[in-house]
Amino acid sequence: MNELFKAELGRFLKAGLLYGVLHLLLLAFMTRLVDLLQQPLLVYRVAALVFAFTGLLLAAYQMSQHRKPGAWVYLLHRPLHPARIAMALAGAAAVLLFIAVALPLLLDIGGVALFSARIVDTRHWLLPLCAWAIAFGVYLCGACAMLAPRRGMALLLCLPLLSLAVPASGGGALAVQLLAVLLAAGLLLTLFHPDLTSLPRAAAARVAIVLVMQVGLSFALYWVLTLGVEFGLMALGRHPLNGIPPAGGYAEAERADSAALLRAGLGNDARFALLREQAGVAEQAAWGPGAADYPRYGQLTSPMPLEFDDATRHLRWSFSHDRGLFHGVDLATRKDAGWLGRRGIVQGAAAAADRFEQPPLVFDERYLVTPHRLYQFNAIDQSVHLRIALPEDEYFTAAPRKLGTRVLVLGSRRLHVYNDSEFLAGTSQVKDLHTLPLDGAIDNMGRIDAAELLDGYLVSLLHGRQSYHQDVPAWQSVFRLHEDGRVEALARREIGRDYPLLFRHLGWVVTPLWYALQYRLGWIVSGDAEGLPRAVWLAIAALAVACMLITAWQARRAGLRPRERLLWILANGVTGLPGLLSFLLLYPPAVQPRKRGMTVLHTTA
Amino acid sequence: MSDYVIETEQLSRSFGRKRALNALSLRVPRGRIHAIVGANGAGKSTLFRVLLGFLPPSDGASRVLGRDSQALTPEHRGRIGFVNEEHTLPGWMSAEAVTAMQRRHYPRWNEAMYRHVLGHYHVLPHQKISQLSRGERAGLNLALALAQSPELLILDEPTLGLDVVAKRAFLQALLDSNATEHCTVIYCSHQMEEIERLADNLIILERGELRHMSSPEDFCERIRHWVADIPFRAPDHADVPGLLLAQKIDQLYHYTVLDQAEDFGAFLRAQGARYVQSMPVSLDSAVNGFLAKNHIAPAA
Numbered sequence: 001m002n003e004l005f006k007a008e009l010g011r012f013l014k015a016g017l018l019y020g021v022l023h024l025l026l027l028a029f030m031t032r033l034v035d036l037l038q039q040p041l042l043v044y045r046v047a048a049l050v051f052a053f054t055g056l057l058l059a060a061y062q063m064s065q066h067r068k069p070g071a072w073v074y075l076l077h078r079p080l081h082p083a084r085i086a087m088a089l090a091g092a093a094a095v096l097l098f099i100a101v102a103l104p105l106l107l108d109i110g111g112v113a114l115f116s117a118r119i120v121d122t123r124h125w126l127l128p129l130c131a132w133a134i135a136f137g138v139y140l141c142g143a144c145a146m147l148a149p150r151r152g153m154a155l156l157l158c159l160p161l162l163s164l165a166v167p168a169s170g171g172g173a174l175a176v177q178l179l180a181v182l183l184a185a186g187l188l189l190t191l192f193h194p195d196l197t198s199l200p201r202a203a204a205a206r207v208a209i210v211l212v213m214q215v216g217l218s219f220a221l222y223w224v225l226t227l228g229v230e231f232g233l234m235a236l237g238r239h240p241l242n243g244i245p246p247a248g249g250y251a252e253a254e255r256a257d258s259a260a261l262l263r264a265g266l267g268n269d270a271r272f273a274l275l276r277e278q279a280g281v282a283e284q285a286a287w288g289p290g291a292a293d294y295p296r297y298g299q300l301t302s303p304m305p306l307e308f309d310d311a312t313r314h315l316r317w318s319f320s321h322d323r324g325l326f327h328g329v330d331l332a333t334r335k336d337a338g339w340l341g342r343r344g345i346v347q348g349a350a351a352a353a354d355r356f357e358q359p360p361l362v363f364d365e366r367y368l369v370t371p372h373r374l375y376q377f378n379a380i381d382q383s384v385h386l387r388i389a390l391p392e393d394e395y396f397t398a399a400p401r402k403l404g405t406r407v408l409v410l411g412s413r414r415l416h417v418y419n420d421s422e423f424l425a426g427t428s429q430v431k432d433l434h435t436l437p438l439d440g441a442i443d444n445m446g447r448i449d450a451a452e453l454l455d456g457y458l459v460s461l462l463h464g465r466q467s468y469h470q471d472v473p474a475w476q477s478v479f480r481l482h483e484d485g486r487v488e489a490l491a492r493r494e495i496g497r498d499y500p501l502l503f504r505h506l507g508w509v510v511t512p513l514w515y516a517l518q519y520r521l522g523w524i525v526s527g528d529a530e531g532l533p534r535a536v537w538l539a540i541a542a543l544a545v546a547c548m549l550i551t552a553w554q555a556r557r558a559g560l561r562p563r564e565r566l567l568w569i570l571a572n573g574v575t576g577l578p579g580l581l582s583f584l585l586l587y588p589p590a591v592q593p594r595k596r597g598m599t600v601l602h603t604t605a
Numbered sequence: 606m607s608d609y610v611i612e613t614e615q616l617s618r619s620f621g622r623k624r625a626l627n628a629l630s631l632r633v634p635r636g637r638i639h640a641i642v643g644a645n646g647a648g649k650s651t652l653f654r655v656l657l658g659f660l661p662p663s664d665g666a667s668r669v670l671g672r673d674s675q676a677l678t679p680e681h682r683g684r685i686g687f688v689n690e691e692h693t694l695p696g697w698m699s700a701e702a703v704t705a706m707q708r709r710h711y712p713r714w715n716e717a718m719y720r721h722v723l724g725h726y727h728v729l730p731h732q733k734i735s736q737l738s739r740g741e742r743a744g745l746n747l748a749l750a751l752a753q754s755p756e757l758l759i760l761d762e763p764t765l766g767l768d769v770v771a772k773r774a775f776l777q778a779l780l781d782s783n784a785t786e787h788c789t790v791i792y793c794s795h796q797m798e799e800i801e802r803l804a805d806n807l808i809i810l811e812r813g814e815l816r817h818m819s820s821p822e823d824f825c826e827r828i829r830h831w832v833a834d835i836p837f838r839a840p841d842h843a844d845v846p847g848l849l850l851a852q853k854i855d856q857l858y859h860y861t862v863l864d865q866a867e868d869f870g871a872f873l874r875a876q877g878a879r880y881v882q883s884m885p886v887s888l889d890s891a892v893n894g895f896l897a898k899n900h901i902a903p904a905a
Binding site: 002003004007010011068069070071072073074076077078079080081194195196197198 | 657658660677680685687689690691693694695697706709711
């Protein structure tokens with residue numbers, strides 16, 4: 001085994017080293033330009049894609065060479081268990097990917113830690129391991145796909161997507177990635193046997209393969225059908241979001257300007273004639289919930305860079321997860337400029353009171369927002385003040401908006417109204433002047449519009465953000481917020497769903513088990529969920545019966561034993577289309593060999 | 606211990622609608638050199654792949670060294686040497702590195718045998734496999750396979766693509782190794798002069814079926830070549846007993862026939878032959894005639 005490992009390592013070592021050196025040079029160059037450790041999530045995802053592709057490329061090349069009939073016999077026909085041979089090859093790949101992917105990252109992070117004033121947290125040291133886990137996980141899945149007896153098993157490449165599907169962060173995310181690596185390694189061991197034409201014999205391996213394929217098929221089916229319908233509607237000129245949206249629908253409401261939306265929300269009621277008039281001429285504001293995914297301590301990446309610039313002193317403050325404080329770097333000299341906590345500049349050793357309770361998002365270069373607290377950074381004296389504290393059952397969803405003489409803050413359960421002079425000029429914590437309870441779940445809210453009246457505010461809440469693809473309703477409510485704090489519900493109108501019923505529930509119809517699982521785990525559930533309509537239940541049931549019938553017919557043609565056949569029929573009744581497709585990909589119908597041709601006496605003249 | 610190194614029972618293997626092995630029942634006894642011949646597509650390579658567990662049979666069973674070929678253990682694989690026509694070795698490794706790896710893997714490694722066989726070739730230890738000629742690669746492959754001290758050595762067209770010199774060197778190395786003293790050799794080839802020189806037993810496969818098994822000499826004795834001068838119409842092929850191959854050359858009819866005694870001459874004379882002559886055939890002609898009989902040809 002060691003000899004095979006060394007031979008395989010030696011085969012690719014030069015290429016691995018070259019890749020590693022180029023990778024390091026690129027990282028060093030980029031580090032000169034930007035702080036690579038404080039980048040938005042998209043940057044890390046692009047890098048992860050590159051690392052994944054590297055692993056896939058290695059697997060594709062390595063296994064395509066080994067799986068040639070002669071080479072495969074040479075590799076496998078020896079007094080060594082196939083699993084040990086697989087481990088030798090995969091072990092060499094693991095080392096190569098470490099050299100090419102992880103080592104340059106480690107060196108770069110080490111360089112930043114040693115030779116710059118930038119922040120390097122403990123979590124950053126995990127990034128090379130994550131990168132390696134992604135590359136190696138994809139390598140293992142690529143190797144499985146290359147050695148798989150059926151082409152459809154290329155769907156095993158979906159296994160590393162597990163880390164995207166499972167909502168874990170920090171060390172948990174790394175653990176999920178390593179779990180994906182372990183699963184992929186297990187699959188490779190079951191597929192790494194002399195006979196490349198047969199499925200693994202172990203039932204557990206077959207079940208694992210089927211499960212991974214079905215998850216991949218669920219993704220693929222959902223997106224292929226969704227995009228197919230979307231493009232089809234576009235081609236027919238009937239796409240709700242392409243061109244003129246349907247009248248009375250959510251897309252129309254979402255695109256309307258504030259005045260038009262407020263007027264539409266008030267309707268034609270004669271009592272609101274004056275309000276409709278004011279809505280057209282008053283100062284207005286429109287915004288929507290943005291922040292929902294707050295960073296947590298130890299999280300490997302953040303939705304946005306946790307840093308802001310102090311233009312007056314040419315300082316950049318970057319958040320350190322280890323310290324729970326912002327760390328300053330002088331942009332002119334690149335020297336250390338101290339620490340900033342939730343009580344302002346930290347003098348001497350930081351106290352627990354300086355530490356932010358959660359890594360804050362940064363809005364407008366001055367608002368430092370954790371889920372329940374909003375701090376304000378004052379660049380003049382480098383002070384930080386707690387300005388707003390929300391109840392524990394509520395979190396901030398957007399930056400404060402000033403409208404007229406008030407500042408409006410959209411929480412996840414209420415609209416909070418503050419006095420603008422108190423909020424903008426002061427430094428102390430402000431109290432709610434008024435609040436307006438939201439009449440729907442924040443995850444379904446699309447937009448809030450407000451207009452300043454002569455005596456109060458007119459507020460419209462537009463719900464239905466998820467109505468395109470979910471079983472949630474869409475509606476608009478209009479409230480009047482009086483000067484004395486009274487909230488008066490003026491009108492509510494139901495808004496039409498722009499997409500047909502089955503399209504909105506495509507996920508449920510096409511991949512019922514996967515959707516039910518996500519629903520049960522709370523990954524896709526909306527607070528406004530209504531439950532599935534009867535027509536969707538009927539569609540799911542009809543499709544389940546069709547899947548069972550096709551499975552029964554195809555299982556007979558594939559020559560499966562009665563027990564296996566029954567198992568597949570029942571399973572596909574539950575899993576639906578992904579189950580049926582995985583079955584068709586794994587068990588093509590058996591082909592009967594031809595009878596012998598005529599024997600012909602060969603004569604030459 | 607089984608008396609047979611290879612046993613197949615109604616072994617079939619199909620690729621789609623094509624049947625490569627068709628209910629093949631074969632028993633190859635232990636010891637000696639057994640040659641397997643057959644036209645392209647006769648199922649020889651498929652048979653080896655099934656025997657080594659690299660292809661599952663569609664039907665039937667096969668055993669190698671007494672073990673089900675679909676359940677060969679690493680220990681069994683260590684007792685079976687295999688040399689294929691491509692002489693597949695890792696091209697990125699040096700000859701000495703490949704040798705070192707094999708030496709570690711095979712517990713019964715015979716260094717003297719390795720050096721003896723490789724002595725027929727000019728292979729430098731540090732040479733990369735990819736830099737070796739096909740003949741040198743074949744020699745190295747044979748040396749590696751024999752040094753493993755296998756009980757069964759399968760050589761699948763090992764001289765394919767070799768020039769005359771390399772071919773001779775390969776055969777000489779195999780003969781000099783006295784391989785049959787230690788193991789049973791299965792030698793698959795289209796080169797009849799090699800078979801004549803090496804084989805103790807001849808196995809003929811045709812379209813995945815066993816057509817013949819005997820010593821090459823016995824096989825040749827069953828086949829005769831007759832030349833007849835028939836001035837009028839020659840007999841229909843269907844009427845010629847034991848006919849394998851019929852040719853008309855320079856107004857003379859040539860018949861290659863199976864299992865026909867001297868009375869075949871009387872048959873030809875009865876068909877109007879003025880002159881008949883019979884002669885023995887070489888193994889090449891015998892096999893050619895035997896396999897030509899059922900070789901498919903386009904409809905006239």
